[in-house]
Amino acid sequence: MxxxxxxxxxxxxxxxxxxxxxxxxxxxxxxxxxxxxxxxxxxxxxxxxxxxxxxxxxxxxxxxxxxxxxxxxxxxxxxxxxxxxxxxxxxxxxxxxxxxxxxxxxxxxxxxxxxxYNPDGITDGLIQELGWNTYLSQRTADTDIVVFPKGTTVHTVAQQLKERLGINYVRIAGNPEIACTRAAVLVGFRGNGHVTIPLMQNEQVDLIIAGEGFEWETPEYIRDAVQQGTSKALIMVGHAESxxxxxxxxxxxxxxxxxxxxxxxxxxxxxxxxx
CATH class of the missing domain: 3.40.1390.30 (NIF3 (NGG1p interacting factor 3)-like)
Incomplete structure (x- = not known):
């Protein structure tokens, strides 16, 4: 700016x-x-x-x-x-x-x-606060795609979110022990299905990290995907927290x-x- x-x-x-x-x-x-x-x-x-x-x-x-x-x-x-x-x-x-x-x-x-702002000032602030700048792979108007080191699990990411944002909890849908290589980071109220589901298909992300969204959309998609044997997960951080x-x-x-x-x-x- x-x-x-x-x-x-x-x-x-x-x-x-x-x-x-x-x-x-x-x-x-x-x-x-x-x-x-x-x-x-x-x-x-x-x-x-x-x-x-x-x-x-x-x-x-x-x-x-x-x-x-x-x-x-x-x-x-x-x-x-x-x-x-x-x-x-x-x-x-x-x-x-x-x-x-x-x-x-x-x-x-x-x-x-x-x-x-370019990049989105809110998403940029979250990425910087988390120390994930070196993980950045792609930026769009709605999301940042990050690539984590080999061996990173959803549980590991959840712990980083809690520690670096100074929050007591996050909510997870899916198996927290699965490995996640690619994640989409979406701030605020961008966690709804019309935004997240295409990302999982088009960008091959394993993990969605979002502020919030309708609970009957992305979380239910994740539940069905897991029950069908697919390794997908969602972490809801909270609107304000993101x-x-x-x-x-x-x-x-x-x-x-x-x-x-x-x-x-x-x-x-x-x-x-x-x-």
């Missing part, structure tokens, strides 16, 4: 300067979800927090740090398009919105933008692009617990 916008002193840096930097060279779809949800473009930035999900906790951290710009991958208001008409009288929504407004926080959604590293990478890049303002990545705890 090349920055051709002059970095200003922190007292002059405005929200619109950062948005222009993020969108440079990017063509967004007409129905993009990326927008400035709260705040104004001319707002002078006192600090930037980058996160995957702009939760109550993340907003509190931004306030504590004196940051008034939050750049988030997902919507703060529990639906993909950030609609709020259906939440008008909901106390949880109202409390969260009041927090943002009273603190004077500008919240910018960076979803479609980062997925349109995409947060990409936002962390974005925070690192913004800190370089705008050194006069403090930029930090705020990580949330996993939304689910296994008991």
């Amino acid at each position: 090349t920055d051709q916008i002059s970095t200003k002193k922190s007292k002059e840096l405005q929200v619109q300067n950062v948005i222009l930097h993020l969108t440079q060279g990017i063509t967004l779809p007409e129905n993009t979800v990326d927008q400035l949800i709260t705040g104004t473009p001319s707002q002078v930035i006192t600090g930037i927090v980058v996160t995957f999900m702009p939760t109550h906790y993340v907003i509190e951290k931004a306030i504590q740090q004196g940051a008034n710009l939050i750049i988030a991958h997902e919507s703060p208001f529990y639906n993909h398009h950030s609609a709020t008409d259906w939440l008008a009288d909901d106390p949880v929504y109202m409390h969260k919105r009041n927090m943002l407004d009273q603190a004077g926080i500008a919240l910018f959604r960076c979803h479609d933008i980062i997925h349109r 995409e947060a590293p990409g936002m962390k990478l974005l925070a690192d890049r913004l800190a370089i692009a705008f050194p006069a303002v403090e930029v930090s990545f705020v990580k949330e705890r996993p939304v689910f617990e296994v008991i």
Whole structure:
């Protein structure tokens, strides 16, 4: 990502300067979800927090740090398009919105933008966090294909995912002890059958590593394949767990692009617990 916008002193840096930097060279779809949800473009930035999900906790951290710009991958208001008409009288929504407004926080959604970087900024962040750059074989808009060293098993890959992403669990369909040579890595909600099943056929992958997807599609395909004697497996990492590293990478890049303002990545705890 090349920055051709002059970095200003922190007292002059405005929200619109950062948005222009993020969108440079990017063509967004007409129905993009990326927008400035709260705040104004001319707002002078006192600090930037980058996160995957702009939760109550993340907003509190931004306030504590004196940051008034939050750049988030997902919507703060529990639906993909950030609609709020259906939440008008909901106390949880109202409390969260009041927090943002009273603190004077500008919240910018960076979803479609980062997925349109070359390479995809979210997938690239996950691959870098896992230390799998040397395993990269092929990149497309939806997936990275990685080739593991001989003798690698699904169980080995699962352990690496847990350790390097700092998570307590992943979910596996198929036999965790099978050897896997080629794997397809798909972040977020790309784990559905229309994406994964052609990869297993066309790219001869043994393993699908995905954020999440419909449980009646790819997992059931894997179950049938295994019952038919085919060595295939699936690891579901979690939506946030697969995409947060990409936002962390974005925070690192913004800190370089705008050194006069403090930029930090705020990580949330996993939304689910296994008991």
